[in-house]
Amino acid sequence: MSIEFEKFHGTGNDFVVVDADEYVPDRGAFAREVCDRRDGVRLTDGGAADGGATTAPTDSVGADGALFLALEPKFSPPRAVMTLVQPDGSTAAMCGNGARCAAKWAAERTGADTVMLDTQAGTRRAEISDDEVTIEMGAPSFAPGDVPLAPDREQPLVEETVEGVEVTAVNTGVPHAVAFVEDVDEVDLDAVAPAVRHADAFPEGANVTFASRRSEAGDGDTVAFDQRTYERGVEGETSACGTGAVAIAAVARRAGEIDGDASVGVFPPGGRLGVTFRGERASLTGPAEREFTGEISSTPEPRRVSEA
Ligand SMILES: N[C@@H](CCC[C@H](N)C(=O)O)C(=O)O
Numbered sequence: 001m002s003i004e005f006e007k008f009h010g011t012g013n014d015f016v017v018v019d020a021d022e023y024v025p026d027r028g029a030f031a032r033e034v035c036d037r038r039d040g041v042r043l044t045d046g047g048a049a050d051g052g053a054t055t056a057p058t059d060s061v062g063a064d065g066a067l068f069l070a071l072e073p074k075f076s077p078p079r080a081v082m083t084l085v086q087p088d089g090s091t092a093a094m095c096g097n098g099a100r101c102a103a104k105w106a107a108e109r110t111g112a113d114t115v116m117l118d119t120q121a122g123t124r125r126a127e128i129s130d131d132e133v134t135i136e137m138g139a140p141s142f143a144p145g146d147v148p149l150a151p152d153r154e155q156p157l158v159e160e161t162v163e164g165v166e167v168t169a170v171n172t173g174v175p176h177a178v179a180f181v182e183d184v185d186e187v188d189l190d191a192v193a194p195a196v197r198h199a200d201a202f203p204e205g206a207n208v209t210f211a212s213r214r215s216e217a218g219d220g221d222t223v224a225f226d227q228r229t230y231e232r233g234v235e236g237e238t239s240a241c242g243t244g245a246v247a248i249a250a251v252a253r254r255a256g257e258i259d260g261d262a263s264v265g266v267f268p269p270g271g272r273l274g275v276t277f278r279g280e281r282a283s284l285t286g287p288a289e290r291e292f293t294g295e296i297s298s299t300p301e302p303r304r305v306s307e308a
Pocket residue numbers: 013086092093094095096097098174175207231232233234238240241242243244
């Protein structure tokens with residue numbers, strides 16, 4: 001069995017995009033296989049890709065997740081149902097950069113410049129231009145039940161020490177523990193983030209996002225932050241995280257560090273993301289690009305639990 005895919009990235013956060021009509025009986029097993037940075041999707045010459053043909057390690061690309069997209073083009077604007085399956089086989093309710101890639105994918109198929117995306121975190125409107133996609137991200141929530149925090153917790157977790165790191169917990173579609181530090185590049189993410197990601201405070205886990213404020217903002221931004229995020233499901237650092245960028249802006253806003261209408265530039269290792277607010281609702285802007293298309297030569301079949 002072989003299936004077609006497209007490889008996209010949003011500010012360096014990269015995804016294998018699969019039309020939901022393709023036969024993938026076990027999405028978790030598929031994502032574990034194709035996202036593997038060593039043995040997953042690989043580039044071959046001429047920009048095509050094949051899941052099993054190439055062996056040169058320098059050509060390995062993997063991905064931060066597999067996006068399954070079900071297009072419903074008969075609506076105006078067109079809609080797509082987005083499901084993100086992560087490299088560990090788990091499903092995430094929302095992905096800011098993945099949603100921007102999904103919107104670009106749907107726009108390329110339909111010619112529309114507005115797309116509605118149905119995610120597990122809600123329906124999100126996306127506006128697509130030549131080089132950027134802006135997506136509505138909803139209202140970030142600090143409420144203990146929304147993050148979620150431990151069931152006996154009644155107050156938001158704000159500037160509290162969790163596993164040695166002072167964090168604020170917010171849900172921007174998925175949970176984030178946000179820590180402001182002097183310099184994100186000084187943080188040993190692999191050493192400190194896993195304990196926070198798995199802390200009892202977060203019964204469903206959390207993405208761990210570090211931020212430091214830049215002394216100057218540019219590009220029309222009112223304020224700018226550097227970002228590094230350790231992602232749940234990837235279990236490592238990614239080049240960018242859209243929900244993390246919104247989380248930084250939301251926590252800074254809650255702390256009164258930025259004005260309600262500020263245009264916030266967030267700089268993960270992969271580039272720049274823009275965050276703005278209309279009332280309590282956030283929007284996320286950044287580049288989304290198709291890198292190449294290909295076929296994956298084998299589709300993992302569902303495994304019995306005893307084989308897993
Ligand atoms: N990279 C994403 C976030 C994906 C979900 C996350 N790993 C989780 O499990 O919550 C983004 O751009 O927002």
